[in-house]
Amino acid sequence: MTNKRFYAVLFSVLALCLIATAAHLIWAVYAYQHCSIIYFIGRELW
Amino acid sequence: MKRTFRQIGILLLIVIAFAAFNGGLYALLTCRLANNFSGANRAQMVDVGRYLPHEPTSELARIESSLKFTAEEELPVLDGAAALLPVYAAVVDAVYPEGSVTYEGGTFSDDNYYGENFAPDSKMQYRNTVRGYTAVVDGDADVLFCAAPSAAQRQYAAERGVELVYVPIGREAFVFFVNENNPVDSLTVSQIRDIYGGEITNWAQVGGANRLINPVTRLEGSGSQTMMEAFMGEREIARKSPLLLGGAAIGFSFRYYMDGMVENGAVKMLAVNGVYPDAQSIRSGAYPIVAEFYAVWRADNDNENIPRLIEWLLSPEGQQIIEGSGYVSIHP
Numbered sequence: 001m002t003n004k005r006f007y008a009v010l011f012s013v014l015a016l017c018l019i020a021t022a023a024h025l026i027w028a029v030y031a032y033q034h035c036s037i038i039y040f041i042g043r044e045l046w
Numbered sequence: 047m048k049r050t051f052r053q054i055g056i057l058l059l060i061v062i063a064f065a066a067f068n069g070g071l072y073a074l075l076t077c078r079l080a081n082n083f084s085g086a087n088r089a090q091m092v093d094v095g096r097y098l099p100h101e102p103t104s105e106l107a108r109i110e111s112s113l114k115f116t117a118e119e120e121l122p123v124l125d126g127a128a129a130l131l132p133v134y135a136a137v138v139d140a141v142y143p144e145g146s147v148t149y150e151g152g153t154f155s156d157d158n159y160y161g162e163n164f165a166p167d168s169k170m171q172y173r174n175t176v177r178g179y180t181a182v183v184d185g186d187a188d189v190l191f192c193a194a195p196s197a198a199q200r201q202y203a204a205e206r207g208v209e210l211v212y213v214p215i216g217r218e219a220f221v222f223f224v225n226e227n228n229p230v231d232s233l234t235v236s237q238i239r240d241i242y243g244g245e246i247t248n249w250a251q252v253g254g255a256n257r258l259i260n261p262v263t264r265l266e267g268s269g270s271q272t273m274m275e276a277f278m279g280e281r282e283i284a285r286k287s288p289l290l291l292g293g294a295a296i297g298f299s300f301r302y303y304m305d306g307m308v309e310n311g312a313v314k315m316l317a318v319n320g321v322y323p324d325a326q327s328i329r330s331g332a333y334p335i336v337a338e339f340y341a342v343w344r345a346d347n348d349n350e351n352i353p354r355l356i357e358w359l360l361s362p363e364g365q366q367i368i369e370g371s372g373y374v375s376i377h378p
Contacts, residue, residue, distance in 0.1 A: 006053045013057055017064035024068050024076065031079035034374040037262045038223075038304070042312030044294060045077040046227035 074292045092128045094172055099139035099147050107370025108130060111140040113358040115351060121146055122352050124342075125171040125178045126191030127269050129303035131373040133216070136193040138170045140367060142356065146170070161181055175269040183341055188349055189337050189356075190342040190362050191215075193269030193300070194276070209345040214338035216368040216376050219301040219323035221335075222313045227310050228294055230254040232317035235334055241296060242274070244284025249294055258293030261286065270299050300326070300337075302372040328374045338376065353357060 001009070032040075096105050114120055114181045121142060124134045148165035151332060164171050173181050181187040181201040183206055194212070195203075203210050222238060224230060233241075233252060240246040242261045263283060264271040275283070297313075301323045304315060315323055319334050327333035341359060343352055356366045365375040 001050050001053050010057065010060075013060055014114065017060060021064055021068055024071065024141075028071065028079065030078050031076070032291065035079040037264065037298070038310050038313055039080050039294070040078045041223065041225050041295045041297050042310050044225040044227075045073065046225060046294070 092131055094131065094149070095151070097131050097135040098149055099135050099142065099170065100144045106136070106139050107367050108136070109140055109363055109366050109370070111358070111363055113141050113354065113363075114299055115142050115146075117143045120349050121368070122188035122349050122355060123169050123171060123186075124189050124191065125173050125181055125187035127175040127178065127193060127339075128172075128218065129218075129269070129300045130191040131172060132302075133368060133373065134189075135170065135356070136367045136371055137359065137364075140363075141358065142169055148365060153300045157189065176265065176267045179203075179342075181265075183342060185344070188343055188347055189352060191339065193270040193273055193337060193339050195342075196267045196272040196275070198267055199272075200215070204217040210316075210342050210346050211361070212340045212342050213356055214376050215334050215341050215356075216339050217228060217328060217374040218339055219328045219333050219335060220270070220277065220298065220337050221301045221304060221323045222296055222298050222318065223304060223313045223315045224296050225294065226312055226314045228254065228314075231314075231318065232320055234319050238296075238318070240279060242278060242283050243281045247290075253292070258290055260290045260293035262295050262297040264298070269339075273300075274298055276337075277335060305372075325374055336374075339373070 047100075069109075097356060099106065124138060125135045128360050141156055146169040148168040150163040150165055152163035171178075171181070171187055173187070175192050177194060178187065178190045178192060180202065182190045183203045195210075200210075222233065228249070230252060232250060237246060237252050241252075241259055246252060247259055248256065249259055263274065296316075301315070304310075304313070316321075321327050321332045321334065323333045328336050360376070369375050
């Protein structure tokens with residue numbers, strides 16, 4: 001893979017991962033504000 | 047060839063790092079989040095169908111009432127908090143004529159968080175605390191069964207020139223709960239205030255595991271959030287760091303909502319100052335955080351059946367409904 005091609009692939013992969021993570025974080029913040037706290041605490045990992 | 051392997055290795059490393067971060071976040075937080083109206087959580091919400099008046103299978107306190115309204119009278123529309131649904135449904139069952147309640151069921155959606163609908167002309171409604179206060183002020187409901195109002199709810203009424211009447215009709219414990227596997231069983235009032243005030247941040251500081259504490263709060267204006275703010279007194283509830291979301295949580299609610307209505311075995315109520323919240327400890331005054339709950343109506347509401355209904359609620363018969371619904375009578 002040429003350097004130019006590698007960087008194109010690298011930035012594409014990074015962009016995809018960042019978009020997916022941002023979407024996950026935004027959804028988590030929204031869902032946290034609207035979730036049932038009884039359910040939230042009941043499913044805690046111990 | 048070697049360079050290609052290195053390049054593929056770098057790409058794989060990036061993908062694995064992001065996957066690990068998101069997987070960890072999912073395990074720690076996201077998988078525990080369920081909206082009030084989601085299918086996953088529906089079982090944890092109040093099932094209105096269990097508390098419908100005049101249904102033989104309903105789980106209501108039933109008494110032979112000396113007060114009976116007829117269909118020809120002007121029947122007050124009753125509304126209330128989720129936790130008090132068994133109380134005002136039992137009142138309708140005891141006092142109102144059959145046919146005064148029309149339940150249409152419903153599905154959970156963005157417009158209907160509770161997934162429960164009553165017909166517009168039904169004398170029983172279920173809007174919960176936040177929307178219920180608005181309904182009473184706006185004249186859409188006559189009597190609201192709920193906890194004390196928040197400052198914003200008082201202001202909403204004041205801005206519209208509406209005076210509300212609050213009559214205490216029963217008592218209930220304000221409780222704190224944690225995951226059933228949390229080794230802590232009891233906290234003091236002072237420790238709880240320090241936790242929500244941000245001074246105590248780790249369960250190890252109160253005899254528990256070495257884990258951060260995530261002090262969970264409720265919807266602004268809900269009965270339990272208003273009660274929590276009153277419990278904190280002059281102290282502010284501290285702003286929470288996002289890092290605490292992964293900590294072991296503590297939450298609050300009213301006892302019967304936790305114990306009798308939602309019944310989630312994965313959480314446990316905490317003793318406060320060494321006293322476990324139950325009907326006996328509320329009645330005796332041993333449990334330290336007890337709140338009154340109210341019947342609320344507009345002072346200018348001229349429906350003559352409202353004072354009759356309130357007088358009856360405070361009578362031994364009405365208080366029998368309060369006790370039979372799992373709460374504690376206003377009379378010692």
